[in-house]
Amino acid sequence: xxxxxxxxxxxxxxxxxxxxxxxxxxxxxxxxxxxxxxxxxxxxxxxxxxxxxxxxxxxxxxxxxxxxxxxxxxxxxxxxxxxxxxxxxxxxxxxxxxxxxxxxxxxxxxxxxxxxxxxxxxxxxxxxxxxxxxxxxxxxxxxxxxxxxxxxxxxxxxxxxxxxxxx
Amino acid sequence: xxxxxxxxxxxxxxxxxxxxxxxxxxxxxxxxxxxxxxxxxxxxxxxxxxxxxxxxxxxxxxxxxxxxxxxxxxxxxxxxxxxxxxxxxxxxxxxxxxxxxxxxxxxxxxxxxxxxxxxxxxxxxxxxxxxxxxxxxxxxxxxxxxxxxxxxxxxxxxxxxxxxxxxxxxxxxxxxxxxxxxxxxxxxxxxxxxxxxxxxxxxxxxxxxxxxxxxxxxxxxxxxxxxxxxxxxxxxxxxxxxxxxxxxxxxxxxxxxxxx
Numbered sequence: 001x002x003x004x005x006x007x008x009x010x011x012x013x014x015x016x017x018x019x020x021x022x023x024x025x026x027x028x029x030x031x032x033x034x035x036x037x038x039x040x041x042x043x044x045x046x047x048x049x050x051x052x053x054x055x056x057x058x059x060x061x062x063x064x065x066x067x068x069x070x071x072x073x074x075x076x077x078x079x080x081x082x083x084x085x086x087x088x089x090x091x092x093x094x095x096x097x098x099x100x101x102x103x104x105x106x107x108x109x110x111x112x113x114x115x116x117x118x119x120x121x122x123x124x125x126x127x128x129x130x131x132x133x134x135x136x137x138x139x140x141x142x143x144x145x146x147x148x149x150x151x152x153x154x155x156x157x158x159x160x161x162x163x164x165x166x167x
Numbered sequence: 168x169x170x171x172x173x174x175x176x177x178x179x180x181x182x183x184x185x186x187x188x189x190x191x192x193x194x195x196x197x198x199x200x201x202x203x204x205x206x207x208x209x210x211x212x213x214x215x216x217x218x219x220x221x222x223x224x225x226x227x228x229x230x231x232x233x234x235x236x237x238x239x240x241x242x243x244x245x246x247x248x249x250x251x252x253x254x255x256x257x258x259x260x261x262x263x264x265x266x267x268x269x270x271x272x273x274x275x276x277x278x279x280x281x282x283x284x285x286x287x288x289x290x291x292x293x294x295x296x297x298x299x300x301x302x303x304x305x306x307x308x309x310x311x312x313x314x315x316x317x318x319x320x321x322x323x324x325x326x327x328x329x330x331x332x333x334x335x336x337x338x339x340x341x342x343x344x345x346x347x348x349x350x351x352x353x354x355x356x357x358x359x360x361x362x363x364x365x366x367x368x369x370x371x372x373x374x375x376x377x378x379x380x381x382x383x384x385x386x387x388x389x390x391x392x393x394x395x396x397x398x399x400x401x402x403x404x405x406x407x408x409x410x411x412x413x414x415x416x417x418x419x420x421x422x423x424x425x426x427x
Binding site (some may be wrong): 010013014018019022024025026028029032033041042043044045046047048049050051052053054055057058059060061062064065066068069071076077078079082083086090105116117120121122124125126127128129131132133134135136137138139140141142143144145146147148149167 | 190203233251339365390
């Protein structure tokens with residue numbers, strides 16, 4: 001029987017599993033990079049671009065969804081104004097970032113080109129994440145619901161007499 | 168650099184309006200819901216009617232990538248649907264005989280994807296899709312983590328779910344081995360150097376997405392909290408007046424007469 005505090009321990013275990021898998025993926029990449037022949041992919045620049053663009057996209061999407069679901073009784077001014085200003089701040093910050101020369105190579109160095117390619121990368125990664133989520137949890141749900149259980153004895157009872165026919 | 172007009176009208180503007188259409192489509196008001204569905208249909212039509220060749224821009228290549236994935240994704244979704252709803256569940260079950268067919272469709276989807284990875288990288292007239300390695304690296308990396316999480320989840324939270332946990336572990340480890348193989352040996356169309364570079368870049372992108380997206384969500388929660396805080400506690404309701412009390416008594420009397 002589960003006791004108080006078990007839920008916290010369970011989620012800690014699950015977090016550790018995820019962390020271990022992430023570390024494993026990094027080790028695999030580093031180990032294979034040591035074997036040589038890797039292009040300079042500017043991982044930190046990619047990280048920072050991806051973080052700022054994701055920030056803009058999520059805030060922009062939340063702003064538009066807030067507008068879409070708002071009505072006269074809802075007081076959504078803080079979240080509408082907040083998400084809008086945060087998205088604008090993200091755009092300005094991204095512009096400053098590019099102007100200061102922190103750009104991803106292989107793409108024209110103007111702000112729009114860098115933003116467009118970064119956004120497409122994020123959209124493709126999001127597509128991959130959704131796909132793997134649907135595949136994993138779809139299969140898991142199929143397996144979990146596939147377990148045969150003994151029939152419920154209540155189903156054999158008559159609805160009028162509530163007596164089992166065999167008795 | 169100026170953006171081409173057709174890219175704005177057939178790619179970026181529809182993408183920008185997508186959250187608005189989605190938000191309106193899930194609204195409680197019927198009129199707004201209809202407008203939302205109409206907007207989503209318009210967005211789909213705008214993207215489908217992309218006027219230029221798909222290999223002319225990065226945006227076009229990303230649409231081509233989605234088109235090439237329609238086959239495996241359809242097989243996967245139908246496979247899950249058939250296997251799930253032909254199992255021992257009370258919700259609209261399909262015939263039991265369809266369950267193996269559902270699993271067969273899932274295996275077909277996996278085989279199709281592996282064939283594309285190793286033998287048939289998506290191309291247009293001999294030019295390879297530049298986003299393919301990014302998609303595959305992202306897919307395998309996220310599959311390792313999500314399937315691994317699923318395996319641990321059913322084992323920790325479930326009741327005697329060892330079989331399910333083993334299957335999810337096999338998927339996670341299989342994805343990991345496939346990624347390692349691509350990083351070490353490459354595929355018939357791509358040298359391992361490109362796979363390694365792609366995988367490193369994907370790790371940067373996924374980490375950035377997690378950080379930036381997470382920060383935006385935390386900020387959003389803070390805005391909602393500010394809004395709730397500013398509203399304050401609701402005012403106290405005044406007690407009923409003498410007339411109101413009399414009216415309530417009348418209504419109660421009318422409705423309870425003859426019950427007791």
